[in-house]
Amino acid sequence: MPELKFEADQNRAPDEQPGANPHNRWHPDVPAAASVEPGDTFRLEMIDWTGGQIGNNDNANEIRDVELEQVHYLSGPVDVKGAEPGDLLKVELLDLGPLQEMEWGFTGIFSQQNGGGFLTDHFPDAAKTIWDVDGTKVSSRHVPDVNYEGKIHPGLIGTAPSHELLEEWNEREQELIDKHTNDPESIPNHPTGRDQPPVANPPTKDGALMGEMEDDEAEEAAEVAARTVPGRENGGNCDIKDLSLGSTIYFPVYVEGAKLSMGDMHASQGDGEISFCGGIEMAGFADLRVDVIKDGMEKYGVDHPIFQPGHRGPNFSDWVTFEGYSVREDGKQTYMNAHVAYRRAALEAIEYLKKFGYTGEQAYMMLSTIPIEGRISGIVDVPNAVATIALPNEVFEFDITPESLGEYEDRGQAPLTDDPLQ
Helix, strand or coil: CCEEEECCCCCCCHHHCCCCCCECCECCCCCCCEEECCCCEEEEEECCCCCCCCCCCCCCHHHHCCCHHHCCCEEEEEEECCCCCCCEEEEEEEEEEECCCCCEEEEEECCCCCCCCCCCCCCCCCEEEEEEEECCEEEECCEEEEEEECCCEEEEEECCCCHHHHHHHHHHHHHHHHHHHHCHHHCCCCCCCCCCCCCCCCCCCCCCCECCCCHHHHHHHHCCCECCCCEECCEECCCCCCCCCCCEEEEECCCCCCCEEEEEEECCCCCCCCCEEEEEECCEEEEEEEEEECCHHHHHCCCCCEEECCCCCCCCCCEEEEEEECECCCCCECCCCHHHHHHHHHHHHHHHHHCCCCCHHHHHHHHHHCCCEEEEEECCCCCCCEEEEEEEHHHECCCCCHHHCCCCCCCCCCCECCCCCC
């Protein structure tokens, strides 16, 4: 086994880990928790992204009540000796898996009042599914007759920003928040007109854990440290399902040592992670090998991550594909809006799965966890962008092609919150 550089225990609180504390903010001054040489192979262990807020039970209120200020918990940073601003950090994902104490995962539909999701106006209430993780295979007591090989990957991996880049992030995201606050129509809303999740998450000290920073320094840094919610120039929360075993990633280096961190492990996920807590979330480990490409940012004109996905399966071959286009559910035409098109494709797939006895909530979370293939299939023919979602037939224990539509059996329901929105 490669040398363990960051130890994690899913049964302990995030700030009571056996070694260094994880961190849940991006800031250049978070101290390195480990150090490696270029060419080294090493292991990082990670608690789940919520820090243990979700249990292996049927209680969906845990999803409703998640404290989102805490997330995501990242293992690291790892200092790569010799890495300097302007270099590229090459990271190879050699092996990935669940921690022994968490050979299960969870998926959630977040409440519209706490995070929401891609289809929050259609599914405003919290729901939950628990998945058993058996090697590379996953199945759920809450979604019957589905069993498949997952697409294991880290949802979040990246290098630390410089002070200058951090300031740029905060300025541009605050500008978006201000624009939306002063002119709600400036940001396209969903057609129902119900309250939507925030357009961005500004820095907050609430729930911040700044790794091994001292108290006063940590509190000061947390006032400006970036939330880990979106992907940015440093990588971050990209949730790319194909960054699985054998993948290679090239990250820009913005600080001395690069300060690589990762977390948010998924046993599987579909393109888009549409229910927000949409992968099969778990605690896990990653075996990595790193190297440094000197002056790589200038040499190759790169100021963002470049990915070479691995070639590990699952290798599905039988698909049912759904098409969406840039017309909202209320019939309003939008111009080349790929977001609307993907929504429509997702909604078509959910309605289709309901014909086989699943509820909307079950179907929504299936699209978030099954390795669906999401595509922008058309982006030139005005006024409609076209998006597609391809659902593999092989993951089901029955045929889901249109010729099989007809009588269906009741496939139960995933756990729902006992306090739905009115």
